[in-house]
Amino acid sequence: MSDNKKSINKIGKADAVLxxxxxxxxxxxxxxxxxxxxxxxxxxxxxxxxxxGWSASDMSFxxxxxTGTEVxxxxxxxxxxxxxxxxxxxxxxxxxxxxMQTIAIAVLGTLFxxxxxxxxxxxxxxxxxxxxxxxxxxxxxxxxxxIPSLVWALMWIRVTGPGAFCGVVTQSVCSIGMISKMYIxxxxxxxxxxxxxxxxxxxxxxxxxxxxxxxxxxxxxISTTIYRFDINLKDATTxxxxxxxxxGASLMQCLNxxxxxxxxxxxxxxxxxxLIIEFASTKIRKKxxxx
Amino acid sequence: MSEEYTEPKKKVKLFxxxxxxxxxxxxxxHTAVRPRSRLPFILIVLAIVIAWALYMTEFSLATxxxxxxxxxxxxxxxxxxxxxxxxxxxxxxxxTIKMSIMGTFIGCALALPFAVLASSNIVHNxxxxxxxxxxxxxxxTVPTLIIALVCALIFSLGTFAGTIAIxxxxxxxxxxxxxxxxxxxxxxxFEAMEALGADKFRAFWSACIPQILPVYLSHCLxxxxxxxxxxxxxxxxxxxGLGITINERIGWRDYNGLGMVLLALFVVVFAIEFxxxxxxxxxx
Numbered sequence: 205m206s207d208n209k210k211s212i213n214k215i216g217k218a219d220a221v222l223x224x225x226x227x228x229x230x231x232x233x234x235x236x237x238x239x240x241x242x243x244x245x246x247x248x249x250x251x252x253x254x255x256x257g258w259s260a261s262d263m264s265f266x267x268x269x270x271t272g273t274e275v276x277x278x279x280x281x282x283x284x285x286x287x288x289x290x291x292x293x294x295x296x297x298x299x300x301x302x303x304m305q306t307i308a309i310a311v312l313g314t315l316f317x318x319x320x321x322x323x324x325x326x327x328x329x330x331x332x333x334x335x336x337x338x339x340x341x342x343x344x345x346x347x348x349x350x351i352p353s354l355v356w357a358l359m360w361i362r363v364t365g366p367g368a369f370c371g372v373v374t375q376s377v378c379s380i381g382m383i384s385k386m387y388i389x390x391x392x393x394x395x396x397x398x399x400x401x402x403x404x405x406x407x408x409x410x411x412x413x414x415x416x417x418x419x420x421x422x423x424x425x426i427s428t429t430i431y432r433f434d435i436n437l438k439d440a441t442t443x444x445x446x447x448x449x450x451x452g453a454s455l456m457q458c459l460n461x462x463x464x465x466x467x468x469x470x471x472x473x474x475x476x477x478x479l480i481i482e483f484a485s486t487k488i489r490k491k492x493x494x495x
Numbered sequence: 496m497s498e499e500y501t502e503p504k505k506k507v508k509l510f511x512x513x514x515x516x517x518x519x520x521x522x523x524x525h526t527a528v529r530p531r532s533r534l535p536f537i538l539i540v541l542a543i544v545i546a547w548a549l550y551m552t553e554f555s556l557a558t559x560x561x562x563x564x565x566x567x568x569x570x571x572x573x574x575x576x577x578x579x580x581x582x583x584x585x586x587x588x589x590x591t592i593k594m595s596i597m598g599t600f601i602g603c604a605l606a607l608p609f610a611v612l613a614s615s616n617i618v619h620n621x622x623x624x625x626x627x628x629x630x631x632x633x634x635x636t637v638p639t640l641i642i643a644l645v646c647a648l649i650f651s652l653g654t655f656a657g658t659i660a661i662x663x664x665x666x667x668x669x670x671x672x673x674x675x676x677x678x679x680x681x682x683x684x685f686e687a688m689e690a691l692g693a694d695k696f697r698a699f700w701s702a703c704i705p706q707i708l709p710v711y712l713s714h715c716l717x718x719x720x721x722x723x724x725x726x727x728x729x730x731x732x733x734x735x736g737l738g739i740t741i742n743e744r745i746g747w748r749d750y751n752g753l754g755m756v757l758l759a760l761f762v763v764v765f766a767i768e769f770x771x772x773x774x775x776x777x778x779x
Contacts, residue, residue, distance in 0.1 A: 255596055259592070260597060271648075272650060275645070305551055308548035309548075311545070350757065350760070350761045354731055358745050359569050362566065363558070363565045364558060368551065369555070369558070372554055442639075445732065452638075456644065474637070479636055
């Protein structure tokens with residue numbers, strides 16, 4: 205409604221200008237018609253400036269630590285002179301093994317998360333379930349999403365003990381939040397006309413699901429899962445910091461004990477792995493989207 | 496149309512060469528080919544990968560079920576937050592918000608010029624584009640926590656290290672999202688202004704910036720949302736903010752206190768997400 209009013213106002217204004225200019229378009233007349241938005245812009249800029257000023261007030265740059273420059277140089281040196289024995293070794297403390305473990309954590313975490321998310325998504329979509337039920341499940345999904353993954357990992361460690369196993373369980377739970385959120389959108393976008401026509405043809409409920417629902421959902425479900433795998437892989441590299449397996453733990457130990465060559469090789473391994481997975485996942489998802 | 500219709504030649508994929516497509520003869524004599532389904536092949540590969548992953552991670556469902564009550568014990572304590580702890584949460588919470596505002600601002604400000612340099616419709620030099628994009632991709636591969644840890648080692652512990660870590664992360668993400676959106680803008684106005692005799696910079700300023708600005712602001716807000724979540728755990732490696740408190744509470748097994756921290760975080764994240772979603776809707 206307000207949009208309509210605005211445009212009517214604008215037309216009224218334009219008429220006034222045109223009349224004043226004796227039905228001629230003049231540069232000055234057109235300028236007068238320009239929407240006056242500078243007050244809004246000024247307001248936005250002021251708000252942003254105040255926010256930044258407020259947050260900068262506490263930001264004390266206390267200079268680098270005594271060892272600061274040494275650390276910075278060390279990291280750079282490590283990146284350019286990685287420990288090649290570690291980078292291509294085959295024992296279970298070398299980069300390839302740790303990377304494989306990281307991938308394994310992400311694969312299983314994503315898979316379990318994707319499976320667990322299916323019931324959640326159906327129970328939380330308003331088109332299928334009654335409103336109160338859907339609302340309760342949405343609240344649960346929101347709660348799962350709010351607890352940061354590191355905190356989940358720290359809680360699951362009490363159950364599973366440290367190791368890659370903990371990473372898998374953590375990611376299975378963490379993934380539910382985002383995956384089911386995207387599943388819900390896919391389910392609510394279902395084209396119900398197809399189901400109606402299948403009904404008219406006399407299909408059984410099973411046939412309706414097989415030919416009416418599944419073909420519409422699989423592509424977007426798989427695409428979501430692959431996208432989440434991408435995220436989980438990056439997440440799995442940091443879960444190691446709390447002891448949940450993967451490459452993170454060793455990387456952090458090397459950083460803290462200042463073994464720069466080892467840090468360099470870990471960072472190289474990580475970068476290559478993430479780049480490859482990101483490239484592959486974008487490619488597959490593009491293919492799925494085009495059908 | 497006397498010429499007979501000939502099927503356009505398609506490149507036969509390797510898969511179809513090995514597993515010959517099924518030829519179906521229809522009642523009227525015509526034949527149709529149906530390529531063999533890839534599904535069995537995909538399922539076999541997936542099964543092998545899963546078996547390997549289960550072996551690598553020493554996964555055991557039995558452990559989960561037999562010891563899951565430990566998790567419920569923690570969760571039940573979390574859901575009974577210790578309200579008296581609220582006073583101690585406020586200060587790190589504000590630190591976290593300040594860190595994310597400052598980090599987002601620095602990162603977004605740096606991202607704009609690099610995003611322009613990486614978009615193929617404005618810069619026509621392939622070398623510049625590929626170099627900038629490669630650098631952005633490399634920055635995005637390093638996890639935020641690792642950046643934060645390195646920053647904490649370089650600039651002593653505290654919020655400054657966290658701010659720099661967030662700024663670097665934001666820079667990588669916003670620049671990527673931005674160059675992808677810049678490539679979709681309408682270049683017509685730009686060409687029209689150039690034809691009228693405007694120099695490149697003037698034309699870019701008046702024709703492209705008004706198109707880019709709303710998208711840019713929307714990306715910044717989205718990133719700010721993510722950063723509030725992310726900065727809450729940066730403290731775990733000593734980069735200031737709520738993470739320190741979270742780490743401390745878990746270390747002392749004070750799960751009621753942890754519940755309070757998480758509740759405060761939840762309220763703030765929810766409020767910021769709500770506000771940012773509202774603003775982004777206005778922008779688009």
